[in-house]
Amino acid sequence: MTIFTSTSTPRQVMTVQGLLPYQELGITDAHNHMWIEPEQGADPGSPVLNQFNLICKELVEYRKKGGETLLDCQPEGSGRDGNKLLALSKESGVNLIACTGFHRKKYYSPDHWFWKANPQKISDFLCSELEQGLYETLNTPIPVKAGFIKIALESTWAACPKPALEGAASAALKLKTLLEIHTEKGCLAEKAYVYFIDLGLIPEQLVFCHMDKRPDASLHKELASQGVLLEYDTFYRPKYNPAGNLWPLIEQMVGAGLSDHVTLATDMAEAEHYHFIGGGAGLSSLPGEIQKNLIDKNFPETARTQMLGGNIAHRLAGIK
Numbered sequence: 404m405t406i407f408t409s410t411s412t413p414r415q416v417m418t419v420q421g422l423l424p425y426q427e428l429g430i431t432d433a434h435n436h437m438w439i440e441p442e443q444g445a446d447p448g449s450p451v452l453n454q455f456n457l458i459c460k461e462l463v464e465y466r467k468k469g470g471e472t473l474l475d476c477q478p479e480g481s482g483r484d485g486n487k488l489l490a491l492s493k494e495s496g497v498n499l500i501a502c503t504g505f506h507r508k509k510y511y512s513p514d515h516w517f518w519k520a521n522p523q524k525i526s527d528f529l530c531s532e533l534e535q536g537l538y539e540t541l542n543t544p545i546p547v548k549a550g551f552i553k554i555a556l557e558s559t560w561a562a563c564p565k566p567a568l569e570g571a572a573s574a575a576l577k578l579k580t581l582l583e584i585h586t587e588k589g590c591l592a593e594k595a596y597v598y599f600i601d602l603g604l605i606p607e608q609l610v611f612c613h614m615d616k617r618p619d620a621s622l623h624k625e626l627a628s629q630g631v632l633l634e635y636d637t638f639y640r641p642k643y644n645p646a647g648n649l650w651p652l653i654e655q656m657v658g659a660g661l662s663d664h665v666t667l668a669t670d671m672a673e674a675e676h677y678h679f680i681g682g683g684a685g686l687s688s689l690p691g692e693i694q695k696n697l698i699d700k701n702f703p704e705t706a707r708t709q710m711l712g713g714n715i716a717h718r719l720a721g722i723k
């Protein structure tokens with residue numbers, strides 16, 4: 404087992420309530436959204452998730468079904484509130500892991516400082532959210548720290564914010580942090596892979612999100628065999644035909660011996676997907692129905708454990 408931290412032992416994982424050994428994360432949703440404040444000036448279609456009691460109820464349901472941890476993928480400036488994440492975690496008993504980084508430009512007020520900053524300033528800000536605490540929690544008795552970096556690619560390379568990509572790479576390199584990368588339906592994954600490796604990151608630091616929207620098994624196998632982690636989350640998005648695309652893709656990856664390079668999530672940024680808000684499948688579908696389907700489809704227990712949290716826990720702990 405090789406470690407990508409500078410120490411010889413795995414790192415503990417930073418949750419909103421503090422450090423936890425990676426072995427204690429349990430079933431973990433690798434990409435979700437637990438709180439999104441409306442942002443003035445952002446695209447009017449941007450999702451909002453701010454019904455505290457209902458979100459809390461949803462998290463309690465997640466725990467009842469056997470889920471223990473979720474990664475929140477909303478960075479500062481796009482509606483994140485680390486104080487709410489902390490309160491939700493305390494009240495529901497679920498581990499939440501907050502992020503620093505950046506989302507797609509459309510989720511921000513157009514005059515947000517981030518888009519005018521140089522890579523150094525961006526890297527310093529990301530490092531400070533990982534080391535000192537999330538910006539909005541700095542004036543609280545125990546600031547909430549970010550546990551990973553989440554960034555977003557646009558649909559073309561020309562449209563991607565280069566200073567922000569460079570700043571995020573530099574922060575991830577400096578602190579040996581995991582980098583979750585939103586892709587627009589899987590676009591640019593191979594381009595971004597080369598970009599980040601050229602900047603000195605190692606494949607095991609990279610998680611490419613929403614890759615099942617581009618269910619090209621040979622591309623997935625190629626990226627996975629390089630060492631990156633692929634995140635799949637279209638279980639409840641009929642327009643992507645999960646029965647015809649996502650489930651066969653999981654079968655192919657597990658069949659190829661690459662179950663240690665796949666991580667599952669439900670990415671429910673829209674309130675309609677929440678069970679107690681919009682009547683959707685809800686957060687508890689990962690430990691519930693999705694886990695049940697994995698069992699019914701006879702996926703080996705090792706593969707299930709890896710894809711339902713083991714892999715993302717290892718990556719957060721800096722284990723290859």
Ligand SMILES: [Zn+2]
Nearest residue numbers: 434476670672
């Ligand atoms: Zn998301």
